[in-house]
Amino acid sequence: xxxxxxxxxxxxxxxHAPSLRQRLRAQRLNRRDxxxxxxxxxxxxxxxxxxxxGARLRIGERARIGDRTRLVVRAGTVEIGEQASLGERCAIVxxxxxRIGPRATLGDDVAILDFDLRFADxxxxxxxxxxxTEPVSVGEGAILGPRAALxxxxxxxxxxxxxxxxxxxxxxxxxxxVEGVPATAPRADRQAAAPRAQRSR
Numbered sequence: 249x250x251x252x253x254x255x256x257x258x259x260x261x262x263x264h265a266p267s268l269r270q271r272l273r274a275q276r277l278n279r280r281d282x283x284x285x286x287x288x289x290x291x292x293x294x295x296x297x298x299x300x301x302g303a304r305l306r307i308g309e310r311a312r313i314g315d316r317t318r319l320v321v322r323a324g325t326v327e328i329g330e331q332a333s334l335g336e337r338c339a340i341v342x343x344x345x346x347r348i349g350p351r352a353t354l355g356d357d358v359a360i361l362d363f364d365l366r367f368a369d370x371x372x373x374x375x376x377x378x379x380x381t382e383p384v385s386v387g388e389g390a391i392l393g394p395r396a397a398l399x400x401x402x403x404x405x406x407x408x409x410x411x412x413x414x415x416x417x418x419x420x421x422x423x424x425x426v427e428g429v430p431a432t433a434p435r436a437d438r439q440a441a442a443p444r445a446q447r448s449r
Contacts (some may be wrong), residue, residue, distance in 0.1 A: 266290050282321070283307075286330065292317060308350065314338060324362075324383070334358070335394070344381035349406065352361075352386045357396035360384055362400045387422060395429075 266274070270290050276411040278285040282299035284306045292315035299305050303321040307313065307331035318325060324345035325328030328334070334350045335356035340346055343363040348354070362384045366377035384398050394412045398404065402416040410416060411427030420426055427434055 278301050286311070289313075291409070292336070296317070308332065308357070314356070329388070342384075343379060345383040347383070347385045349386055349388035349390065351388055352390045352392075354386075354392045355396065357395045358388075358392050358397070359395075360398045360402075 251426040252358050266288065270412070273291040273295070274285055274289055277283055277291055277295075277297060280297065280299065282301075283297065284289045284304065284363055286307060286309035287354075288310040289307045290312040292313055294316045295313050296316075296318045297305065298319070299321045300323065303323050305319060305321050306327045308326065310331045311328045313319075313328070314336040316333050316336055317334055317437075318340070320341040322341070324342055326342050326346045327426045328348045329350035329352065331350055332352045332354075334354045335358065337356055338354050338358045341363070346360055346362055363379045363381045365374050366380055367374050369377060369428045380400060381439045382401035384400065384402045386392065386398070386404045387408065389406055390408045390410070391405045392404070392410045393414065396410045396412060396414045396416070398416045401418065404410060404416060405420055405422030405424065407423045408420045409425045410420065411425075411432055412426050413429075413437055414431040415429040416426070416431045418430070420431065425434065426432055
């Protein structure tokens with residue numbers, strides 16, 4: 249059953265060309281080392297971008313980045329596909345790589361982190377144990393609800409829908425609806441699927 253949050257982003261659909269201010273923001277960003285900005289990309293107000301040496305940020309044609317969003321690329325590549333939309337105050341921090349597919353939609357305050365801290369050795373300070381990193385991907389046309397979070401290794405399939413406040417820690421199949429922590433199919437959907445699975449045996 250589909251959830252009633254099919255428009256999680258505060259960014260309205262683009263019905264006209266970018267404004268002069270939006271074009272100027274895009275031009276300034278495109279001049280920075282490691283940044284590749286396709287024509288028609290829209291950059292919101294107060295967007296923070298940090299791309300370290302050797303890392304890459306690619307923003308596709310007519311993609312939209314919401315106000316006060318933060319994009320940090322320590323290593324690898326962050327790719328935001330054509331016509332993808334990021335809501336306000338989103339955060340993407342990459343040490344391995346993040347790919348947002350074409351026409352994917354991220355609601356406000358979505359966080360994507362492709363790393364975690366190591367803490368295997370109790371005698372060694374956590375800051376000295378390094379990071380666990382694994383790329384994160386969001387498939388074409390997928391929708392992430394407001395304040396959802398994707399952790400290292402998360403893979404959201406094409407057309408999947410992740411509910412508000414959900415935390416994705418692994419793979420979400422294409423077209424799936426998930427919610428909760430960790431993100432799984434809603435209980436009603438699981439119960440409906442059980443009889444079908446039994447009949448197929």
